[in-house]
Amino acid sequence: MQAKTPKSERASGDLWWQKGIIYEVYIRSFNDTNGDGIGDLKGITAKLDYLKDLGIDCIWVTPFYESPMKDFGYDISDFKSVDKMFGTMRDFEELLRQTHQRGMKLIVDQVPNHTSDQHAWFKEARSSRNNPKRDWYIWADADAAGNPPNNWLAMFGGSGWEWDEQTEQFYYHAFLPEQPDLNWRNPEVQKAVLEEMRFWLEKGVDGFRVDVMWHLIKDEYFRDNPDNPDYKEEQPTYNQLQPVYSTDQPEVHDIIEKMRNLTDSYPDRVLIGEIYLPIHQLVSYYGPDNQGAQLPFNFQLLTLPWEPKKIAIAIDQYEGALPNAGWPNWVMGNHDQSRMASKLGEAQARVAAMLLLTLRGTPTLYYGDEIGLQDVKIPKDEVQDPQGKLMPDKDLSRDPYRSPMPWNNSENAGFSTGKPWLRMVEKTEKLNVEAQLQNPDSMLSLYKKLIALRRQEPALYKGLYRPVFSDNQLIAYLRKTEEKNFLVVLNLTDKTCYFKPDRFKFKGKVMLSLLPDHETETVENEIKLKGNEGLIIEIE
Numbered sequence: 001m002q003a004k005t006p007k008s009e010r011a012s013g014d015l016w017w018q019k020g021i022i023y024e025v026y027i028r029s030f031n032d033t034n035g036d037g038i039g040d041l042k043g044i045t046a047k048l049d050y051l052k053d054l055g056i057d058c059i060w061v062t063p064f065y066e067s068p069m070k071d072f073g074y075d076i077s078d079f080k081s082v083d084k085m086f087g088t089m090r091d092f093e094e095l096l097r098q099t100h101q102r103g104m105k106l107i108v109d110q111v112p113n114h115t116s117d118q119h120a121w122f123k124e125a126r127s128s129r130n131n132p133k134r135d136w137y138i139w140a141d142a143d144a145a146g147n148p149p150n151n152w153l154a155m156f157g158g159s160g161w162e163w164d165e166q167t168e169q170f171y172y173h174a175f176l177p178e179q180p181d182l183n184w185r186n187p188e189v190q191k192a193v194l195e196e197m198r199f200w201l202e203k204g205v206d207g208f209r210v211d212v213m214w215h216l217i218k219d220e221y222f223r224d225n226p227d228n229p230d231y232k233e234e235q236p237t238y239n240q241l242q243p244v245y246s247t248d249q250p251e252v253h254d255i256i257e258k259m260r261n262l263t264d265s266y267p268d269r270v271l272i273g274e275i276y277l278p279i280h281q282l283v284s285y286y287g288p289d290n291q292g293a294q295l296p297f298n299f300q301l302l303t304l305p306w307e308p309k310k311i312a313i314a315i316d317q318y319e320g321a322l323p324n325a326g327w328p329n330w331v332m333g334n335h336d337q338s339r340m341a342s343k344l345g346e347a348q349a350r351v352a353a354m355l356l357l358t359l360r361g362t363p364t365l366y367y368g369d370e371i372g373l374q375d376v377k378i379p380k381d382e383v384q385d386p387q388g389k390l391m392p393d394k395d396l397s398r399d400p401y402r403s404p405m406p407w408n409n410s411e412n413a414g415f416s417t418g419k420p421w422l423r424m425v426e427k428t429e430k431l432n433v434e435a436q437l438q439n440p441d442s443m444l445s446l447y448k449k450l451i452a453l454r455r456q457e458p459a460l461y462k463g464l465y466r467p468v469f470s471d472n473q474l475i476a477y478l479r480k481t482e483e484k485n486f487l488v489v490l491n492l493t494d495k496t497c498y499f500k501p502d503r504f505k506f507k508g509k510v511m512l513s514l515l516p517d518h519e520t521e522t523v524e525n526e527i528k529l530k531g532n533e534g535l536i537i538e539i540e
């Protein structure tokens, strides 16, 4: 195994996954090359030049492994395979080769918490109580009244326990009954999953985005979860309880460290964790001595109200909570969350883009955000997402955030020659990649400018973050190295406001502005900002 990089060096901001920009490709919806209406691996390869030109550094591809698709690929039946729907292993190798050829990185999804119920491991495990793989999953007897062993709930609705008729025990599933949870207390499970990760590392992938990392291990005594006094009817039924015994257990960090030791035994790899937890719990996933995930995904921009004071406080708290060598990151969207452009509208989504790309920490973009794609309303009878179907009265379907990418103005917006698997955004002149590439004022052109500036300026990708000011409309901060100092001023509302902080004097040149008014202007001590304006100023 390689010697570990000293902590101080790891926090320099110079490693590829620290200074780079990650772009999530939800494979089903990116680009379809075989006309079946579903995106595929070749479809991603065909768009690599687009991604390179956009300026991103790393592509995260969502699961393309063999799967019954009950949870659209997050129910894997063979982790070392490629589902025919998405292509072949050769297509994957070609995608990886061509990504690397263009100087970009590729990371894949790793789903270690559960498998599909069609996975060979589970088929064996459920075949009899004496099967050697029985203990690879989480089984429990019914109580005297025939009920599950405890009150744990499934994220997609209902009990987390499913009765197995044949062997007369319950098994636990944090998601669908077709996604049984693996028993990570079993060393054989640990070994087997780590071997599967090794398979992809050997192929040359640059790292993993580990699915639901905070779920991996559960309380060994199966204690009941306590009630959640703040539960509201419109929330998923899962929120009725506080999952203190079914998630975020102390032992999870030993498992993550094992994954990290594995990825660290290959040069330059990254381990990313999907974790939805409050900040003080989230940062524990960097692990003792930073031997945990290098990037525990920080979803605050997706979950916080869009209020400048709250956001400014959240940034400060996050910066303050990071362990010494922990590198920050910020996520702008993903396949489980409503799109920024829908929540904020197009004009504020531009402000959000400037925020994301000027904060300290690795930014993650979600495909389509760069053109301002919004959620697409899906009629009730077309809902496909299990979360939507299982709790139909709560409007929880994630389909709207997964609509196929509009590439141009042709039939099916150039996504597919067949019928897209999911409804697409209504065709418009402006909302497609081709049109936006030609329009210097488009969202895509803005993203390209912001990304280019960030890549060019070390102060923006690795400089210090210093808060300057926030009120009910504005947020302002500095990003600085010894050489350069940038002031970012963002108006998070659609009303005019003034930036004139009492104790902060400045003079500088506007390097990038969201509206035409201020371009290349010199500003000093006071700025009037129109609604939805954002400025990056290089301080003299």
Ligand code: GLC
Residues within 6 Å of the ligand: 071, 074, 075, 111, 175, 211, 212, 274, 335, 336
């Ligand atoms: C993660 C994925 C989500 C999936 C779930 C279960 O949260 O992002 O799409 O449904 O895990 O695997």
